[in-house]
Amino acid sequence: MASSSRRGGGDGGGDEDEPYLLGFIVAKLVGLQYYAGARKITARENVGLVREPLNVYDSNAIRALNRRGVQVGHIDRATAAVLAPLLDSHLLAAAHGIVPKPPKNARSAFRLPCQVHLFARQAAAALVGAAIAAADLDLIHADHPEFALSESAIVQEQTKNSHGDVDKLFALVGKDGKARIEPMEAPGDVVVSDLFEHQKEALGWLVHREESCDLPPFWEEDKDGGFENVLTKQKRNDRPPPLKGGIFADDMGLGKTLTLLSLIGRSKARSVGGKKARGAKRRKVEGAEESRTTLVVCPPSVFSSWVTQLEEHTKAGSLKMYIYHGERTKEKKELLKHDIVITTYSTLGQEFGQEGSPVNEIEWFRVILDEAHVIKNSAARQTQAAIALNAERRWVVTGTPIQNSSFDLYPLMSFLRFQPFSIKSYWQSLIQRPLEEENNSTGLSRLQSLLGAISLRRIKETDIGSKSLVSIPPKTVIAYYIELSAEEREYYDQMELEGKNKMQEFGDRDSILRNYSTVLYFILRLRQLCNDVALCPLDMKSWFPACSLEDVSNNPELLKKLASLAADGDDFDCPICLSPPTKTVITSCAHIYCQTCIMKIINSSSSRCPICRRSLSKEDIFIAPEVKHPDEDVSGNPSSDKPLSSKVQALLSLLKRSANEDPLSKSVVFSQFRKMLILLEGPLKAAGFNILRLDGSMSAKKRSEVIRQFGRVAPDAPTVLLASLKAAGAGVNLTAASTVYLFDPWWNPGVEEQAMDRVHRIGQTKEVKVVRLIVKCSIEERMLELQEKKRRLISGAFGRKKRGKNDKEIRVEELQMMLGLK
Structure with a gap:
């Protein structure tokens, strides 16, 4: 693969920032007679394409490597002259080579056809297409009649009717690991509390995942002593490293934090014991003894849970914790003195790409993402920061691994470095697209197989009549329906009718999206009317824009109205990072974002509002005015005679x-x-x-x-x-x-x-x-x-x-x- 993509890049613009397959061109591999690697090319060989700008014969040279990384030849000079500038300028994010057929006589064949699949970001797609067309190269895109002739596994997955072979591979995943893993006691010299049986089982599973030397899912040893990924056909001579970690997805309230403290405590106990037994023969990190420090990343509200659990369930002083938040050290040595360093996702995002950030530079023994559903948006800065962390062992911990859709799992796969599913194009073709097809169980069965191989999920309640996982008394959920008073109903119905009329007046999809914030604001007010009319202004005219295209540039009242939308409710999210806005800003087209999220869009090549696609500049961004809350001391006056x-x-x-x-x-x-x-x-x-x-x-x-x-x-x-x-x-x-x-x-x-x-x-x-x-x-x-x-x-x-x-x-x-x- 020849690639211009750089780790941690992206402008936060969601899927538009992700490279996608433009199509493929047919090039030639030349000079095969000079390279021994060409003798071992097989059908549908994936060929690595690597830029060679210092080549003395051709500064546009792109060399081709076989699956084992051995050179087989070069891309023909004419095609390389077109592709090299696109790769060097980062307009092309990646180019993948595939040889459709092996030569009949490898010794006498000097050249071979090669399908070069081109990946680019949306903003660069037109420029890449124009460059390809100007060179009279035929770009075979998704709508081209010959697109189905692609030998790419991704394209074939899109176009073929039968998924049988791939599904058989998924069916085999994780079967070897189905044998019962023995429960494990917490280390008594660290943890003072007794674990529940389900926690002992989880600890045994966590330790097994960290210490197993099994091949990662889909990898097999071949006859030549090398290793092959049976899904992607990638080959390598050295044994691929085991996947040390996974998804710990037990239901909320089952004591995952104590189980993880037991895992951390066990690492420390083994470290101390091993040091006494083996002396100083341990790997050094930057001149210091090998780190056993675990980095825990979580929302700020979870800090207290980790601190409380540590105090209640471990021996005093047995585990040292450092809270890397607010005022914090920049010394790596200081952090590595502790068993646990705990930080927030926002802190990770702030320090992402900063020089001198110790969390980014340390090679952690273990990283735990607690409440990991926070990184469900792959384009968000904090998600990219989490994925880029260096660690030997990587854990995703959440009771709600999916909150909106199965695509929430893709960033988790990226963090775990679980290939090929950490590559977006593979995730979309092998999992996401089959899931999106109506009445198609292919994607669901694949997802079950995949998660079965790397995750542990238990829930508190089981079926009626069966035994619960833990001895927690049952929970019942009921809906209590309320009739509004005649006055409330009249007012609510009038508001809702006005909203429907306005929505229909907006008309088409694009017009609705241009007025997206107004519609959200209106929906917010309807929800508040269900609670109490005192929550919202009764001047209905103030709910609607004066014209069909909102513009806050010279409209401070509209600015205040939109600021209240983000401030009034807990569940308003920035559309880019999918989290409550920080440093809330409002665009001239009346859409609400985090300041950092929208500025990354503006500084990118697209510079358009992600919702309505209106062109934006820095002058179109307005800081949301502060929404003043009522004074707490005078709130809720019990003597009020207003009807409830x-x-x-x-x-x-x-x-x-x-x-x-x-x-x-x-x-x-x-x-x-x-x-x-x-x-x-x-x-x-x-x-x-x-x-x-x-x-x-x-x-x-x-x-x-x-x-x-x-x-x-x-x-x-x-x-x-x-x-x-x-x-x-x-x-x-x-x-x-x-x-x-x-x-x-x-x-x-x-x-x-x-x-x-x-x-x-x-x-x-x-x-x-x-x-x-x-x-x-x-x-x-x-x-x-x-x-x-x-x-x-x-x-x-x-x-x-x-x-x-x-x-x-x-x-x-x-x-x-x-x-x-x-």
């Missing part, structure tokens, strides 16, 4: 009923709207409830204190916690409660599962009841339908994406569905 909303009345009724049944029982009320949590304080206090609030505006120290107070058992202890998703998401333990109220639904069912499992997890002693408050005949019922669609996508192995449409069509369809137009 139907949903608030329903919540109060349920809480009173629960308190009558058990005065000491505790409840958590989740809402994605911080303002709603504040509004709830007054009515709940007036009803006699002792409450606490936990939201994203609080410092980590304040949050920890709130959680500690909520766990207190006493007659005067708090019994209701009002919690936002940002503050009480991953890693927070709320087992003091036994009832969960989801005050408003979230788009993503995985997020709701995480909220429930703050309460339903190891340590819970009571049955857990989850109540979802849903307004009848409203946008909330349609959100449940959308959730169910996403659950179907993530059923099966870990997930299944049954979509053949592009993202823009899906985005518009979901907006129309929310307004009841579909």
Whole structure:
């Protein structure tokens, strides 16, 4: 492969930044008589193409290597003269060579036809196509009648009707590893707590994955003593290294952190024992003793979980931890003194590509990505930073490996370096595309085989009548439907009708996308109306743009309106990194992004808004004005004579009923709207409830204190916690409660599962009841339908994406569905 792609490149523009197959040209391999490697070319030989700019005979030279890396010849001079400048200028991201047929007489054949498959990013595709056409070379693209003649495994996978041979290979994957792996005790000199049986089994599996010398999946030893990947036909003389790691995907609340601490503790115990037994005969790293340091990457909310678990379950001082966050050392030696270094995904992203960043330069003994679904967007900077980390052992840890679609798994494969699935073109052709085909089980069965080979997944609940994995009391989830009052219903219906009319007025897909933020803003307000009319402005005219093309350049009111969209809810994500925006900015075309995400787009060759494709420059970017929250001390005034909303009345009724049944029982009320949590304080206090609030505006120290107070058992202890998703998401333990109220639904069912499992997890002693408050005949019922669609996508192995449409069509369809137009 001749390639111009550089690790860590990309502008954050999603799939548009990923190289894709433009098509192939037919070139010639020449000079075969001079190279011994040409004698061993076989049918459908993958040929490596390498630029040779210092070649004394031709500065455009591209040499060709066989599967074992031995030179077989060169690309013919005329074709090389076209391809070399494209590769050198990085317009071509990669060129793959394949020889369709071997020579009949290898000794007498001086040249061979070679299909050269060309990969480029979308922004460069037109320039590459023009250069190929100007040289009178025939680019055989996907719509060309001869495209199916390609010998590429990727192209053949797209065009052939039978997947039989490949499916047989997938069926064999992981079968050798199906033998039972013995449970393992935690190292007693480090871990003081007894592991549950499922944790011992997981520890045994983790250790087996790290210490096994098995060939990676799809690799076999051939008759010549070399090694071949039976899927890609790649060959090599040396044994490919084992895949030391995998996906630890146990359900949330099953104690994965303690299991991982046991794994880390075992490495330390073995290191100390080995040092005594073998003396100083150990590999050196930069003049120091070999590191056994584990890097843990996680969201900030999970820090407290790792620290608490370390304090509660390990001997004091047995494992040393360094928190690499905020003010932090730049000394590698300082970090390598510790057994665990813990940092955040955002810190990784900030330091990605920086000189002198120790996390990027250290060769870690082990890297653990906790809550690894955070890196579901392969184009995000923090994802690229995680993938680029150097480590001997690599673990993906998440209870929700798929949140939206099976494509969430691709960045995880990239991090694990699991070839060929860490290469996007292979992932798309072998897994993603078959998954997207309607009524096609090929992709699902392949995904099951693949994940079965490298992952461990257990869930808390099993089938009715069978034994649960752990002795956690059961969880029940019910939907409590609420009728709006006549006044609320009239107002809601009027708003929704206006929204439908406006959506139809926008008309086609492109017009809707140009007004994407307005539609999202409108949907947000409908959701807030279901909670309480006090959450949103009642001036309906302010909800809509003055014209069909929004422009915030000279419209400060529109700027404020859009800023409130990102600030009002916990579940608004930047469309590029798929995370809540940091340093929120708004484009002149009224779309909302992280500042760093959109600036990477603007600085790239495409420089267009990813949503509406409008051309952007730095002058089109506006910092979102600060949205001021109501003062916490004067919020929730219990003396207010304003009538309570139907949903608030329903919540109060349920809480009173629960308190009558058990005065000491505790409840958590989740809402994605911080303002709603504040509004709830007054009515709940007036009803006699002792409450606490936990939201994203609080410092980590304040949050920890709130959680500690909520766990207190006493007659005067708090019994209701009002919690936002940002503050009480991953890693927070709320087992003091036994009832969960989801005050408003979230788009993503995985997020709701995480909220429930703050309460339903190891340590819970009571049955857990989850109540979802849903307004009848409203946008909330349609959100449940959308959730169910996403659950179907993530059923099966870990997930299944049954979509053949592009993202823009899906985005518009979901907006129309929310307004009841579909």
